[in-house]
Amino acid sequence: MTKAKFTKADMDAVSDSPELTAKDIAAARPFAEVFPEMAAKMRSTRGPQKTPTKVSTTIRLSPEVIAHFKAGGAGWQARIDAALKEWVATH
Template sequence: MPNARKKAAYSKKDLREVGDNPELTKADFAKARPFAEVFPDLSASIRKGRGPNKLPTKKLVSLRLSPEVIEHFKSTGSGWQSRIDETLRKAVKRKASA
């Protein structure tokens, strides 16, 4: 595409026509309060991630595996990481009992 220019999605005129919110001033920002203070019930109801494990039995590690191993376990469906863990635990038990 020679000499092709990307046209702006909206012009300044377009934005003025739909922009009915006044610009916030320093005084407006000074009056601002935290979300949790203004909406405590809503804030409490919002889930904030997974949270800590009650019984942290596993440790997070970074592990490089061969593509064949990953493909094999992923092909068995969801829970593939747990199945890798189970397979490794079995190998550790076999090695310990040998």
């Protein structure tokens, strides 16, 4: 993947936004105030679990363990959880 290189001329050709003045800045309002519905959609989260099945915690693991599970891509934390469950079941 090559990084695009834009010249000042390129930027000037597509930039039609004037510099903001002190008056413009003083009149600015927060995005959420100007577009409340759009802002609400953007900040929506999953919300609380209906039946929590996991507990949030902090654990320190060796870099090799983290690298191994992250190498498998997305879901690496769930794979660590599954490996620990398997270990608990056999011990």
